Amino acid sequence: MTQPLFDRVALIGIGLVGSSLARVLRQGGLAGEIVACARRQATLDTVTRLALADRVTADPAEAAAGADLVVLSTPLSAYAEIGRRIAPSLKPGAVVSDVGSVKAAAIRDLAPLLPPGVHLVPAHPVAGTEHSGPESGFAEMFADRWCILTPLPNGDAASLDRVTRMWQSAGMKVVTMDAEHHDMVLAITSHLPHLIAYTIVGTATDLEETLKSEVIKFSAGGFRDFTRIAASDPVMWRDISLANREAVLEMLQRFTEDLTALQRAIRWGEGDKLQDLFTRTRTIRRSIIEAKQA
Amino acid sequence: MTQPLFDRVALIGIGLVGSSLARVLRQGGLAGEIVACARRQATLDTVTRLALADRVTADPAEAAAGADLVVLSTPLSAYAEIGRRIAPSLKPGAVVSDVGSVKAAAIRDLAPLLPPGVHLVPAHPVAGTEHSGPESGFAEMFADRWCILTPLPNGDAASLDRVTRMWQSAGMKVVTMDAEHHDMVLAITSHLPHLIAYTIVGTATDLEETLKSEVIKFSAGGFRDFTRIAASDPVMWRDISLANREAVLEMLQRFTEDLTALQRAIRWGEGDKLQDLFTRTRTIRRSIIEAKQA
Numbered sequence A, B: 001m002t003q004p005l006f007d008r009v010a011l012i013g014i015g016l017v018g019s020s021l022a023r024v025l026r027q028g029g030l031a032g033e034i035v036a037c038a039r040r041q042a043t044l045d046t047v048t049r050l051a052l053a054d055r056v057t058a059d060p061a062e063a064a065a066g067a068d069l070v071v072l073s074t075p076l077s078a079y080a081e082i083g084r085r086i087a088p089s090l091k092p093g094a095v096v097s098d099v100g101s102v103k104a105a106a107i108r109d110l111a112p113l114l115p116p117g118v119h120l121v122p123a124h125p126v127a128g129t130e131h132s133g134p135e136s137g138f139a140e141m142f143a144d145r146w147c148i149l150t151p152l153p154n155g156d157a158a159s160l161d162r163v164t165r166m167w168q169s170a171g172m173k174v175v176t177m178d179a180e181h182h183d184m185v186l187a188i189t190s191h192l193p194h195l196i197a198y199t200i201v202g203t204a205t206d207l208e209e210t211l212k213s214e215v216i217k218f219s220a221g222g223f224r225d226f227t228r229i230a231a232s233d234p235v236m237w238r239d240i241s242l243a244n245r246e247a248v249l250e251m252l253q254r255f256t257e258d259l260t261a262l263q264r265a266i267r268w269g270e271g272d273k274l275q276d277l278f279t280r281t282r283t284i285r286r287s288i289i290e291a292k293q294a
Helices: A016-028 A042-049 A060-064 A076-089 A103-113 A157-169 A180-206 A207-216 A223-229 A236-244 A245-267 A271-290 B015-030 B042-049 B059-063 B076-089 B103-113 B159-171 B179-205 B209-217 B223-231 B234-243 B243-268 B271-290
Strands: A004-011 A031-037 A053-057 A069-074 A095-098 A120-123 A123-125 A145-149 A175-178 B006-012 B031-037 B056-057 B069-070 B095-098 B119-121 B124-125 B146-149 B173-176
Touching: A004 A016, A004 A060, A004 A207, A016 B076, A016 B234, A031 A060, A031 B069, A031 B243, A042 A053, A060 A076, A060 A120, A060 A271, A060 B069, A060 B159, A060 B173, A060 B179, A069 B146, A076 A103, A095 A157, A095 B069, A103 A120, A103 A180, A103 A223, A120 A157, A120 A207, A120 B031, A123 A157, A145 A157, A157 A175, A180 A207, A180 A223, A180 A236, A180 B179, A180 B209, A180 B223, A180 B243, A180 B271, A207 B179, A223 B223, A236 A245, A236 B042, A236 B271, A245 A271, A245 B179, A245 B243, A271 B179, A271 B223, A271 B234, B006 B015, B006 B059, B015 B031, B015 B159, B031 B059, B042 B056, B069 B124, B076 B234, B095 B159, B103 B119, B103 B179, B124 B159, B146 B159, B159 B173, B179 B209, B179 B223, B179 B234, B179 B243, B243 B271
Parallel strands: A004 A031, A004 A069, A031 A053, A069 A095, A095 A120, A145 A175, B006 B031, B006 B069, B031 B056, B069 B095, B095 B119, B146 B173
Antiparallel strands: A123 A145, B124 B146
C-alpha cells in the first residue's frame, strides 16, 4: 500500500485489542502516524518501549487533535467521558470508532457528543485472548475472525468503507448489522459464556481450602477451560455486563431455566432426557467446525 | 521392560480411553497379550484394523477368562451387567480395574459381584478429549495428567502397586484417595463444567433459527470453548450425572445460588460487586498455571 488508509490514527486505550490494532497498522503501513493514549504512565512507557506508536499522551483531547481516525479501546464505562474530552479537538471529517463488545451503549454514549461532520463507525472485532495490556497484543489476533460493524442509519458511507478496509487488512471478515441485534448475538456467544465461567470459578473459590487445592490439581477434567475464560479483564467485563444488561439478563434467564430442568432430570433419574440433551448439543459443535470457527 | 506387567489384559470397552490404554500397553510392552471387548462388531473391526489388540470378542466373559488384569472402559451403567458376566470366568488373583469418572458407584456396582481372591482397584485417569471411539485414542493422552486410584480399605496392596505402575508407565502422576472424596472433587472439576457446557449449548440450540446461525458464526467470543466440552460422549455423561447424583446436585445448587447473585448484581447495576467477583477468579487461574495444569 503506497498511501496510508489514515494519515493520523489516535488509539485511546492501548491494551490487548488496541495494541494489536497498533501492530496491524504498523505492519500494514495503514497509518501515517499513530498516537497512543492511556491513563497510566507505565502503559505509555510500555508502548514507547515496544515502539507501538509515534507519540504517546495521557490526554485524550491531545491524542484526538488532528486525527483522521480515533479508535476507543477502553472499557465501555469510559466512553462518555472520553467523548466529552475529545469532542472539541476532533477535526471535521474525522472518523470515530471503537472496539467495544456492546454497541447500543457505545452509540448511546458517543453519538450525541460528536460535532457535526465527525463520523461515528461503531466496530467490534470479535477476537481476543484472556490476557490484558499492550504486551499481550499481537497482529495475528484478528486473522480469520469476524469484525462486526454497527453503522448508524444515517452514517457516512465513505467512513464505513475505510473502517471496513482497515479491519480487512487485519485479516478479518467484516459484516454489518444493527446494534441491538449485535448485542443480542454477543449476549449468547460471548457475554453469557464469560459470566458463567466467572461464576463457576467463583463457586470453586468459595470451597473449603483443602478441596480447593484439589480442584486446582485436577482441573484438567474440564474446569481448567473455564478458568481461562474467567481470567479476562475484570473492569472490561463489569462494563459489558452492565452495558448489555437487558440482553444479558434475558439470556441468563433462559440459561437458568434450562439448568433447572437439567437439575430436575438428574434428581429424578431421567436418563433419557439427559441423553437427549447431551446428544442435541453435538449438532452445534459440528456446525462450528464446518464454519471453520473451531 | 523385559517382563510384561500383566501377562494378559482384557479391555472391556475400547473407546477413547480404552484404546489409548491399549496403545500405552503396546508401546510399553506392558501386556503379554491384549484382548479387546466391545458390543458392536464395527468397533471390533476398527480395533483389529488398528492392531490395538491380539484378540477381539463381543463377549465380556470370554475376554476376562484367564486375564491377569481386566479394565472396564465402558459407560458406568454397564458395570453391573459386565460384572455379572465376567465374575464366573475371572481367575484367582486377577485384578479388576476401570477408568470411570464416579468411583463410589463403580465400587457399589462391581465389588459385591467379584469372587474372593479377585482384587478390585478402581481407577480414574483424569485425561481425555471431546472425541469418542477407538480411532480417537492416542498413547500420549495421559502424559503429565493425574490418575486417581480409590482402593478399598481392605484392598490388595500388590494389585494396587501393579495398577499404579501401569498408569505411571502411561506418564501419569498417580494419587490415591477415598472414593467419596474423589466424587466430590470431580463433581466440581469435571462434572459441573460439563453439565453447564451442555446446558448453555442447549440454550443456544433452542434459539430462533436466524439467531442460531449467527451464534455459530460468532462463536469465537467464548461460546466455542463450551461447545467443545459439550461434544463429549452423551451416554458416558448421562451415566456420570446419574451415578454421581448427590455430589453433582450439591455443586449445581451452589453454582445456581452464585449465578442468581450475579444476575441480581447485574439487574441492580452493582458494578463493584461484579468487579470483585471477576477479580477474585483470577487467583485460581494463576494457581492452575503455577501447578502446570493449564
